[in-house]
Amino acid sequence: MHRAKRFALLFALFAIVSTSMGCANLGAVRSFAATSSQLTGYREVTERYVGSADRQLANLPAGKLYDPARKELQVLKQSSEQQKDSLLKLHDTATGYMSALAELAGEDAYSLNADIDKVSGAITAAPELGIGAEDVAAYGKIAKLVSSWALAAKQARDVKAMLKTYGDDMDRLLGAMQRAARSYEGVLQQEKASADSIQMLRLTVWKQPKSGDGLLDEARRDAIVAMSNNSYAGIAEQQAKALQAAAAASQGLAQVRSGHAAMLKDADRLKSKQLQALLKQAVADMKTVRAQLDAL
Template sequence: MKFIQVAITFAFASLLFGCTNLKEVQDFAGQSAQLSGYTELTTRFRDTYYREQPYISGDADRLAQENDLRRKAAYQDLLKIHQTISVYMQTLATLAGDKSFDLTPGIDSVASGIKAHPEFGIDKTQVDALSGLAKIAAKWATSSYQQRAVREFIKEGNEPLQTALIGMEKLIGYYQKTNDNEWKTINGLLELELSFTDQSEDKLLVTLARAHLQAKASEYQLADKKYLEARKGIQTIAQGHGLLVENLDKLSRQEIKDSLRQFAKDIKAINDHINSM
C-alpha cells in the first residue's frame, strides 16, 4: 500500500512539474500572439494615397492612384499574415495551458488562404508557409495530450513560422520605405512652396505652413518609431521560437525557462511601447 501511495504521489508531482515547465512557453506564446502595431501599420500603408493626394498632381497622381488600387486589393491578405501567426501562437499558448483563447474564430478567419503579392515581397514561399501554419494550428488545436502536443506542435510549426516571420518583417520594411518616400514628397513640396513665399507679406500663411510642416514631421517620425518597434517584436518572436525548437527536450531546465521568461517580458515591453505612442 505504501508503495502505491508513493507511486501515486510521484506521478502527481510529475504531472504538476510538467505543467509548470510549460508556464514559460505559455507566457511567451501569449505575448507573441498579441504583437502590437502590425494592423495599424498595414492600415496606414493602405491609406497612403489618402495622405499624399493633396500634395501631388499630374503623372505623379495617376501613378499614386494605381498604387492605391494595388494596396487596397492586397489589404485583407496582408492582415491575414499577422492573423495566421497570431492564431499559431494562440494555439501554442492554449496547448501549453492557457485557456483564455477561443481558437475557432481565428482558425476560421485564416482558413480561406492568402494570395501572393510579389510587388510587396509576399511570394509563393510566404503563402505556402502561412497556409502550412494555419493547417498546423487547426490540426493541433483540439489535442488533449499537452506535453507531447506542445513539442510536436513547435517542431512541426517552426519552419513555416520562421518563413512567415521573415515575410512579415520584409513587409514592415516595405511599409517603412513607403512612409519615407511619402514624407520626402510632402516635405519637399512644402519646403519648395515656402521658399517662394514672401514671408513679410504672407506672415500668417507662412506661420500656418510651418506649423503644418512641423505636425507632419512629428507624424512621420512617430510612424518610423513604430516600424522599428514592430520589426524588433517580430525578431524577438523568431528568436524565442527558435530557442523552443532547439530545446524541446530541455524545457524544464532553469536557463531555458529564464530565457523564455525574458523573451516574454521583451515582447510585452515592445507591445506596451507601441501602444503608448
C-alpha cells in the first residue's frame, strides 16, 4: 500500500512537470539557425562589390574622354573601401547571432552528461521505513525523466529570451544587409554596362580602316578584334556570375529574415507545427540558394 502511494506520488510529479513545462522540440529552430549562419554568400558578394571600382578603372581607356568616369570610379573606390569593414562586420555579427542561437537550441546544449548518473544515488534505501532497493531504482528513473523535461523547458525559455531580447535588433541588421545586397547588384550592373560600352567602342575603333603608313591590314585587324573578344568573354562571364551571386545573396537574406521574423513572432510557441514547417521550408530554400552559389 505504502509502495503504491509512493509510486503514485512520483508519477503525479512527472505528469505535472510534463504538462507545465513541455518538451521543447527545437530541431527546426536549430537547423534554421545553423543554416542561416552561412548567410548565403553575403561575404563573397561584399568582396566583389568592394573590388568593382578597381576592375572598372583597370578597364577604362586612358583618353580624356573618360576622365569624368574615372573621377566617379575613384570616389566609388574610396567609399567602398571605407565601407568594407562595416559591411563585413554586419555579416560576422549576424553569423555570430545565428550560430549562438543554433548552439543554444542544440541537442546537447542542456545535457546532464555525467551528472545524470548521480541522480539514482541521491537517495538511499531505508528498510525500516519501507523504502527498498527497488524503490531507489524507480526514483532514479523518474528523476532522470523529470530532470530532462525540466532542462528542455529551460532551453525553450532561454531560446525564447534570446529572440525577444535581441530579435528586433537582429531584424534591423538583416534588413540593412538586404539593402546592401540590393545596392551591390546596382553597382555590379553598372560595372557590366561600363565594360559592354567600352568593348563596343574598342571594336568600333579597331575595325575602322586607317590611311597612310599606319594602315592596318584586314588580317591584323581581325587578330586584334579576336583577342579583344576572347579577353572580354572571360570578363563578361565573371560579371554574369557576380550578378547571379548578388541576386542569390539578396534572396538568401530575405529567407533568413523571413524565418527569423517567424521565430520572433512565435517565440512563445517554438514547437508549433506551423512554425516548424515554415523553418524547414526556409532551410530547404537556403540550401538551394547555397547550391546555386557553389555552382557558380
